[in-house]
Amino acid sequence: MTSTPSTPGTTTTGGTATTTPLVELDDVSKYYGNIRALEGVSLEVHAGEITCVLGDNGAGKSTLIKIIAGLHQHDAGEFLIDGKRTTLGSPREALDLGIATVYQDLAVVPLMPVWRNFFLGSEPTKGKGPFKRLDVEQMRRTTREELLRMGIDLRDVDQPIGTLSGGERQCVAIARAVHFGAKVLVLDEPTAALGVKQSGVVLKYVAAARDAGLGVVLITHNPHHAYLVGNRFVLLKRGVMAGSHTKESITLDELTRQMAGGSELEELSHELAKAPAPAHLGGRPVDGGGHPVDGEGNGTPPGGSAKP
Amino acid sequence: MTTTAPPVKDRPGDGDGAGGGPAKDERLLGNPALRKLLGRPELGAVVGALAVFLFFSVVADSFLKTSSFGTVLYAASTIGIMAVPVALLMIGGEFDLSAGVLVTSSALISSMFSYQMTANIWVGVFVSLLVTLAIGVFNGFMLTRTKLPSFIITLGTFLMLTGLNLGLTKLISDTVSTKSVSDMQGFESARKLFASELTVGGVELKVTILWWAGLVALATWILLRTRFGNWIFAVGGNAEAARAVGVPVRLTKIGLYMGVGFCAWVSGQHLLFSFDVVQSGEGVGNELIYIIAAVIGGCLITGGYGSAIGSAVGAFIFGMTSKGIVYAEWNPDWFKFFLGAMLLLATLLNAWVRKRAEATR
Incomplete structure (x- = not known):
């Protein structure tokens, strides 16, 4: 930090400030x-x-x-x-x-x-x-x-x-x-x-x-x-x-x-793709591993097919 | 109210085609005076008061006599003196349920203190002022410290004071009323201040009417023209915002409760010096009448809106109704019914007027 006194007039647009910050x-x-x-x-x-x-x-x-x-x-x-x-x-x-x-x-x-x-x-x-x-x-x-x-x-x-x-x-x-x-x-x-x-x-x-x-x-x-x-x-x-x-x-x-x-968003889209809709929202029942019980493979993702 | 703001000279706006500084904005349609009138909180109450006045003028023959006028005003003033601080408190967003019995406490203290100490009655009057102010501080302090609703805090004070009034009076005087103090030193001069009568133009007027008018004027001045008044509206309208811009919220509320204490003292001294003897069980239920007068007068029960003049109109409606029923020679049992109906009607009218006023803006 420099010791230049702050003068409110010297606007430094762009962040290359040489004045003392307020x-x-x-x-x-x-x-x-x-x-x-x-x-x-x-x-x-x-x-x-x-x-x-x-x-x-x-x-x-x-x-x-x-x-x-x-x-x-x-x-x-x-x-x-x-x-x-x-x-x-x-x-x-x-x-x-x-x-x-x-x-x-x-x-x-x-x-x-x-x-x-x-x-x-x-x-x-x-x-x-x-x-x-x-x-x-x-x-x-x-x-x-x-x-x-x-x-x-x-x-x-x-x-x-x-x-x-x-x-x-x-x-x-x-x-x-x-x-x-x-x-x-x-x-x-x-x-x-x-x-x-x-x-x-x-x-x-x-x-x-x-x-x-x-x-x-x-x-x-x-x-x-x-x-x-x-x-x-x-x-x-x-x-x-x-x-x-x-x-x-x-x-x-x-x-x-x-x-x-950033990366968390990608993770989220993964999760959304995997997770089946809960039963009370009209989805199919799932087993402990998160797979549909009727064994049809992946459940339908709620937001369409989001690919990572 | 003062006149509208002077025109702003250097208008940078172009599209409004009003060069040369217009006195009022062209987007404001209609008569500004009428608009201002519609925006007043007490408008509904004034309309209600006129209706009540006309009603009793028709049904009660003696209602329009000049002597009746003094009686009605007296009845209104006894409520009005207390309705003023209660209205201010309500604008500040709080209630005081102890206001009714505090009046009795104030009278009891002056009477019994002077009697027991065999002092000049003015000593008792002064001690009573200190105690009522202290009770106001207690209410305000408890409220701002505990942050409990004022309904609970003052309900507690109300019950405690009711008990103290009866208990202490019985303990000291052995009866439920105080001893007569009319022969004591200073009684006459104190009576002059708190309970005298004066004749103006053939009408006998009690001095309480002057107290009432003075208090209404003072409260209106405080509300509209002082910093404290600005703070009262602010703490009732949005206490957090007020705090954030540096308003002393706690002090404002404590001050409002002290106002209730002061007016209870005035009211209590009137009670003592006009009847000489004070019944210790009195005052219970009056706190609701004060609140009713304030609400009829246009105070918003949630705070932040209202006026002292409105509370005066509310008290005047109370006075006209209570005496009008007597002049109409009806059973006074009907009074409460009228009061309740009036409260509902006035509140509905106020809500309607306020909506209209805000829509016209």
Whole structure:
């Protein structure tokens, strides 16, 4: 690692970064009792870049997020923010250092108006003493402007945020993080529950945040989405790092293959070919070895004849 | 409410053909004032209140007399004072089943403390305030610590307070009611604050009506114009999201329970200074009436939605119904039936209005 000070303007598209990463994990591990949640994971987040973390369910993505967000502390390895070794004690500490996390499902309060959601927890006030009150005008105006700037043109900032689409809601949550001065944005599966079009809206927005000079950590299990916007890719599998690539060093096909489990996928297609349908689903009864009792050879594979 | 947001000058959008900063978005059809009105949580209750008012105006001759107005308002205020914090609590996503007996506890404490200590009655009043606030803190602390439903926690407090009210009163006074404190020092001045009457334009009004109006105004201000109000909506609407953006969820809930404690204190002092003697078994069942007033007033029972003004309208419906039945010279046994029917109708109406309001957005 070089000692060049980080300047948010020097965007290094392609991962040949010479600047200090905004956030760097080096060989980080986390254990819950004797359960290995995460072991030996390294990643870098640079200003103006998107680092994608890919992995299946249970791969350790959420543990990784919680370490970066300050909800959990790592047990081994090094966690550097702006080149300085750090251990975050709370989400508040992470926020103060400019790391904002947008969670997939707990981003907003559905029944509250958009502008109240936007400023929730950091409401601006005016007046003194007992007359200290919310600066409603400013809150409404800022919400509208911030969303417009990112390309979301709301009909009415007074509408409950629950009436927005899932993608728009994610965007409001991201816009909020950007407005409150985040330098690093951690996004937990922002496109997981969205349709194709909505995902596009969110990805465009993520790219807008990147172009604004933020470092982005994008957690996802969709390699197509990741490859569209990402600069670096970290693959997690069962708590360990299964690969770390820059965009130049890997193709979408290879990323997809690795993400889908590569060799495991081949194994699965083997198993699918061999396994007969269970009796209660209309298949024929099988003996202890998995062969149909009537001795007709292989059972019919449920998904057609998948050859390895 | 303030006016709509000022126009945004630098609109990057092209397709909307509204250069020069339109005051409102052209996609918003219809009258914005009407739309805003339809979106208010208390609209259903106001419609219901008008219906009840018209109904009793027709069936009860003396209902429209000015003197009846004072009586109805008084009945509404005794419920309304408690319906305000209960509504706030419900918006914050919680219940308080101990609110009814807490009122009685508050009256018992001031009376018995002053009597036993032969102190100025104001000492008892002050001690009572401390104790009711402490009970509020206890409820809130237990709730946020144990994460049990507030229904269970406050049901426990409700039963314990019911027992304590009776048990301690019998232990100290040997009867189920307190001794008279009307000859004690400070009684008259305290009575002025909590149980006096004033005549406005020929109508005799109890001071509780002022307390009620003041509390509704204060609660509305808190809800709509302070950070704490924003947090109340947030912890009721989605506590996890609120926590994630830095809202002190536990403190907000404890604060709401302290609000219930404070209003129970006001209500209890009124009880003491208007009747002088307090029956220790009173108050059981009132907690449900407070909740009914809040729900009729448009509070969502699951939290995150509602208003203090709505709770006032709910309490007013309660006052009109309870007194209207008397003026119509019907058997008061029918009151509960009316209240139940009103609750169902108002809730259905609220749900319908809310659906319409959200569909128009």
